[in-house]
Amino acid sequence: MAKDELSLFSYEILGLVGRTGAAPHDLLRLARRDRMFAWAGETQYYVEPKRLARLGYLEARKEPGITRERTVYTLTDKGQQALEAWARTPVRFTPLKSEALLRLLVADLVGEEVTRESLATLRDDIAELLERLEANEASADAFPHRRPYLLLISGFMRRLFELHLDLVDEVERGVSSSPAPPRAAARRAGGRG
Numbered sequence: 162m163a164k165d166e167l168s169l170f171s172y173e174i175l176g177l178v179g180r181t182g183a184a185p186h187d188l189l190r191l192a193r194r195d196r197m198f199a200w201a202g203e204t205q206y207y208v209e210p211k212r213l214a215r216l217g218y219l220e221a222r223k224e225p226g227i228t229r230e231r232t233v234y235t236l237t238d239k240g241q242q243a244l245e246a247w248a249r250t251p252v253r254f255t256p257l258k259s260e261a262l263l264r265l266l267v268a269d270l271v272g273e274e275v276t277r278e279s280l281a282t283l284r285d286d287i288a289e290l291l292e293r294l295e296a297n298e299a300s301a302d303a304f305p306h307r308r309p310y311l312l313l314i315s316g317f318m319r320r321l322f323e324l325h326l327d328l329v330d331e332v333e334r335g336v337s338s339s340p341a342p343p344r345a346a347a348r349r350a351g352g353r354g
Contacts, residue, residue, distance in 0.1 A: 167218075169255065170201050172247055174209050175240050178219060180306070182235040184226075185210050210234045218243055261328060273335075280332050287322045294318055 177188050189206040201209070210232075213219040218240035223230045236244075261280060268276040294315055301311045 167243060167247070170205065170209060171213060171218075172244065174206075174213060175218060175236060175244050178210070178234050178236050178240075180236070182233050184224075184231045184233045186231065213240070261325060265332070277332050280329050283325060283329050287325060291319070291322060294322075 174188065177183060177191060183191075185207040188210065189203060192201075192206060210219055210221075214221045214234060217237060219234040220237050221232050221234055224233050225231075261283060264276055264280055298312065298315050301308045301315075304311065
């Protein structure tokens with residue numbers, strides 16, 4: 162990435178800073194809490210806001226913190242304009258980073274049984290993520306300007322988690338056997354959904 166180029170992560174930072182502003186620690190806390198949107202390494206939540214401030218997309222100010230001063234970033238007019246221009250561009254499918262799909266890619270090398278066992282552990286992970294999602298939905302009222310969009314994201318994530326659970330079901334039934342209809346398809350066929 163060129164020094165002045167904006168990446169998808171740059172737009173994420175601009176969006177998270179939003180109207181109210183945020184410190185890098187706040188950005189990292191949000192990424193850790195939600196986990197499903199943590200696209201970058203931990204240090205990037207500190208490095209990228211500084212870079213965006215140097216480029217004029219964010220403005221930095223010092224505020225008292227619990228133990229020391231902290232830097233809080235706010236969106237500048239240039240940052241707002243960059244978001245508006247980016248929002249008008251065509252949406253492209255973001256390359257998918259999926260450990261579950263990678264496990265399936267190597268199943269013939271490591272064995273179907275070990276793949277089936279490891280993928281089954283995804284159920285517990287998704288159960289935890291669903292709890293976080295419910296907490297996010299409950300807190301959406303705290304952001305009335307973003308509430309409808311946060312709930313759309315939440316609905317999408319629920320369907321994505323369900324898709325992963327369907328994949329685990331298919332793998333458990335056996336990759337070589339004919340797959341039964343996934344939960345989502347069965348639900349739609351039954352009139353729910």
